[in-house]
């Protein structure tokens with residue numbers, strides 16, 4: 001594989017500043033866990049990325065698209081092949097307004113833009129609709145891939161169209177309601193690179209200060225709930241309302257709050273959040289997830305489905 005990786009670097013004409021061998025990934029994740037990427041690429045050139053994707057496919061080199069690393073656990077043994085940092089893509093033109101009417105507005109943003117930057121842009125332009133996402137960790141690409149949701153709103157409600165790279169082609173993928181549901185997006189089936197996306201928002205009658213205060217209230221709510229107290233990846237398991245209660249409540253009622261495995265623990269402030277409380281490994285997180293699933297199943301016959309993604313060597317994705 002190493003020879004192929006060298007060839008890809010040459011063929012894509014990557015500058016020395018655009019790639020790194022054996023790059024440590026833990027600081028690119030919110031869990032602060034994970035091994036190395038064989039080859040880590042940070043470029044803003046879509047043309048170079050296209051070449052990389054094309055050649056990687058030809059040489060059967062695995063590729064992982066990294067957002068802000070807020071919903072993933074990276075294997076202690078790292079990720080084989082190439083990791084592309086989407087936060088550097090199209091950095092020169094991150095967000096702009098593409099159409100505007102009296103009440104509505106469409107914005108286009110690079111997939112690597114952080115959700116917080118996106119909301120701040122909206123506030124600056126006196127646009128509303130996305131304020132409740134302020135405080136949600138991650139990039140726009142990650143939010144679309146995961147169909148992130150909070151405060152009863154999901155990103156799919158604003159999604160119009162994305163530019164993606166799939167099978168070496170740059171394509172448009174428009175919103176089709178049937179393709180989206182709770183924590184599911186069409187991108188989870190086909191794994192394209194999301195390059196940018198168009199979102200629908202509303203013109204606001206409120207002054208910027210009011211919009212900022214509203215946005216900050218959502219982040220403050222998260223702070224009060226303890227979201228940022230320890231390295232974590234938010235909710236560990238999806239909620240299945242069919243069961244009649246959120247997963248956190250289910251785990252709590254099974255008496256599992258505070259359960260530990262190595263350096264990983266169920267937080268004492270939210271039973272659906274696993275924290276890295278003392279140098280946890282990916283393996284600690286994995287084993288704790290399995291322990292929780294087994295205990296909950298034994299007590300309730302209900303199978304919890306993880307929301308966090310295990311990525312890299314030893315796991316199913318890449």
Ligand SMILES: Cc1cc2nc3c(=O)[nH]c(=O)nc-3n(C[C@H](O)[C@H](O)[C@H](O)COP(=O)(O)OP(=O)(O)OC[C@H]3O[C@@H](n4cnc5c(N)ncnc54)[C@H](O)[C@@H]3O)c2cc1C
Nearest residue numbers: 067068069070071138139141142143145148149194233234
């Ligand atoms: C403290 C905390 C609170 C959280 N609260 C919430 C919450 O309220 N609601 C919620 O839904 N989630 C929540 N999360 C989870 C997380 O914030 C979201 O899932 C977020 O949208 C992930 O974005 P990311 O950029 O970090 O993606 P990553 O974690 O980097 O990646 C997640 C997946 O998206 C894919 N991906 C990322 N970017 C691209 C791209 N450009 N093209 C193709 N694929 C891509 C990756 O390959 C990976 O499979 C929380 C996490 C934390 C740490």
